[in-house]
Amino acid sequence: MRYVNDDEESYWSRMFRKRLTRRQALRMAALGGAGALSAAYLACRGEGPTATVAPGESPAAGVSSVLADYRSRFHYSKLKDLPGQKEGPKYGGTFRFSHYQGFTGAWDITGPEADALASFAPNHFNGLVTFRQDDFSNVHNLYEVVSDLAQRWETPDQLTVTFRLPQGARFHNVPPVSGREVTSEDVKFSLEVYKQSVAQGPILADVDRIETPDRYTVTVRFARPAAYFLQSLTYPVFLVFAREAYERKEEVFVRQPIGTGPFVLERWDPPNIYSMRKNPQYFRKDPRTGMQLPYVDAIEAPILNLNVTLEEAAFRDGRIHTIWTHTRRAFDQMLATFPDNVGQVTTPPPGFQPYITVKLDKPPLNDQRVRAALQHLIDIDAIVEGILEGMAGPGLAHDFSFFGKEWPWTLEELQAMGANMGYDPQKARQLLSAAGVGRLRIKFMYGIGEPIHAEVYRTVANFWRQGGIEVVQDEVPITEIARFNAAFFGKQWGDVDVMGFSFAGPGMDEDQYCYGPLNSRSPRNFYWVNDPTLDELTERQRRQFDINERRRTVEEIIKRELSQSYRIWLVNIYKMAVRRGFVFNVVDTIHAWHNIGWGSKGNEMVWFSRAP
């Protein structure tokens, strides 16, 4: 079934379609006459949530009641029952949402920028495997590997994975690849290039060789068991590309994404627009319905670069179809803009949360008691309730869904695992005294580009001051992001003692939260952690295929990390998204912001029930 495509209504006709009513005239008069303060007051009136309370999952004990309420009312499990789902997907339409610049414009998915491209490249390429994301998935747990370019795979032993490719999957019809069929040689070539790359290389470190017994079969053989491999391969930048494009790297590969993916790039023109059109020879079908993907004809993503004011104005005006809100108030307001809007409140990813990295080799921070004291001086509940309107839980950059959990760890659970968390100034003073620290002075650097995170860091600084610590705040605006990156990624901390940072991992497998940041040999260990116990444990979990054994090891890792207070954990803020009622399969997931982040893979699943 198909409907007529949506041509955007003329701007001027939209502006003038409504005649000035008496009420509007009065409003205008009121705006001018009452002045700024009264206008702001009127506008700041809260708009209550409109969704009906419905039974949802049981909240874990110890979470904010507001959070439990919102998470229950806007739970992913309700999406499958939305009006329109029964009729099934329809083809057509142009999907519009706000995007951000994100990368430099070089489409080199094998280069140092590949992490950043994970939010863009899945629109144009396919990996071998991926994760589920639609209105019917458990988006709070992505530990289910599903086929992408590989139709199926076998793991006959712990040292072998064999992938079977479909016949007839073709690259985009763009020179020099010109729509030729994808073969096992392309997969082999891609993986071998990734093996040398910075972003993907560590995940392929245990690969011994890659074989191509026939045109549609790829066998990956490992030197050592790699339990993390298949799940890690769903990381959205393990994408298959063509040798002839890669070999003309500067003229072709970097200039344009030529993959097998659902959309062909039309324009990458920051800060204006990122647009793409449907790939007419796309091979993939919707695993649930069996229908050919993608459903929409095109995607137009104005690059608004997180200009929240403009995004909200555009959503109110109906010119974008989804929006991510940063506050509960904004979520409620956006939800109320159209009667059929659909909200979703999603467990936050372990990989993006405000937390604090400590310079572990610098006295007195090299003393565990001092770090524990810093943690005990922070009232996490107060931050959750006071700043984050209840829409957060305690932070920890490990993936709770790896353990089959639907809810992140509560404070009580973290304490039970040995975390020195929980507001206790008395204990903090005792710990500092036991460590022989009288007057402690800390230089605290953090970015203020993300306003909510900045507020969290400022509050932490105040908690520390209340605990008698002299805190020197070094706030880094977005215009000085280079200074921040140089310090964090380049480990040029200078006289900085602790840094507030928002990225952890990132990864699709718990390995990225264990080996990545905590093993002393890992290129992603920016955290000064050098602990032989963690080296052994993080290495061990990589070899354990038995999920229960591996879970036990990972739990040991978490306990070790928490007990040592190697990082200071704060909060994990829930994701709140609103979409128009006629848009389906736009889902936030635990790991991926759909559709501007890693969830961009899900764009091929998006469909409209009617013309916007």
Add this chain to the structure above:
Amino acid sequence: MTSYLVRRGAASIVVLLLVSIVAFLLIHLQKGDALTVKLRQRLPEEQVQQLRAEMGLDKPLWEQYWTWLSGVLRGDMGRSFFREQQPVWDRIKAALPVTVELVALAIVISVIVGVPAGVISAVRRNSLLDQVTRLFSVIGLTIPVFWLATIVLVYGGIWFSYSPPLTFQQFWESPMRNLEAMWMPGLILGYALSAITMRITRSSVLEVMRQDYVRTAWAKGLGEQVVIVRHVLANSLIPVITVLGNQFVYIIGSTVIVEYLFHLPGLGFVAFESIATRDYFLVQGTVLVIGAMVVAMNFLVDLSYAWLDPRVRLAGTTQI
């Protein structure tokens, strides 16, 4: 006149050179460089050094500056560290018309609104009309542009279904689409500027109205329109022009935030983005072009005195 032009031209070059040095030093003296923005991970040190060398960041500062300056003198402003090595001039060339159009709109609006309002306010001094006009002006002077722009975006959407277009087209590509994006930011900047224009016009008109020749004009029985337009307004315009020229700098500064809020890809937007990413050549190129615009505007304002005021023109033979 010729020697004046030569002297002003030489002084302008020195000013631009100083501006470029200051911009270069300010951006380079901060910690972190373009490479650290680009790489969000730890690379082996030799790889970092290789990349730094490829970007020319391993050279001494003076050498980096000279390389850039000699390029500019040859008409090459360098290439962006980001954006696939796009030439800086291409980026500036695309952004320049946006800012010029926005500033032009603001100035036109300010003249259309501010000058008549100032004249009326002065002629009808202390009347209700004067009070209303002055209130309008005071509000314009006290409300910051960024605040007004934010309020328009937030509450314009809530109350009047207003939101600016999300993508931009140049005027010559699609005039209507272009105006969709431009009219509101132009109006906001124009309002801020018209408040100043109105006040200057009012005080200037009041001053001129006290002159003997105006009294003489009234005594000769000339009509109000003739006296105001021909005798008062013409002689009141010089300070208005001076202030408008100076306000050009203020407006250019305000375009940074207005362009960002309304998502207009002008020079202010480019400057903001390039500073954030330490895109050195782009920062320097943008600052240089903005500096050149300011210098050129001041120069034009000076020249306009001679055109507007015959007394300056006559004196200019010996004094300019």
